[in-house]
Amino acid sequence: MGDVLVTLKILPKDTDADIKSIEDQVKRNIEGLCSINRMDEVDIGFGLKYIKLEIIVQDKEGEIDRVENSISSIEGVGEISTENVSLI
Known part of the structure; x- marks a missing residue:
């Protein structure tokens, strides 16, 4: 099995x-579950921002869910959505 590049949107x-x-806590929570490729703050407008997170995880069933569950447990995180998944 290979690895996948996953793009997450964290609101x-x-x-x-x-x-x-939230970014600092995300880094701590997902340590050991995946590696961070990139993390950016993105302006939506009217003062709203979200975190665009690119991670690399093993191509195994349930890996993305484990990362999402770890992030969703963080205080202040409202919603997480998977924007893209690519085999690398």
Whole structure:
């Protein structure tokens, strides 16, 4: 089995959420589950931002779910969606 590059969109619960704090917690929570390829803050507009996260995980059943569950347990995270999955 190979690896997959996964792009996740992480939305905060509200506009007052500390994006930097969420980013730091994401890094801590997913350590050992995957490797981070890239993490960016993206402006939506009107002060809203989300985190665009590119990770590399093993191409095994349930790996992406484990990462998403780990991220969703973070205080301040509202919604997570998978935007893209590519075999690498």
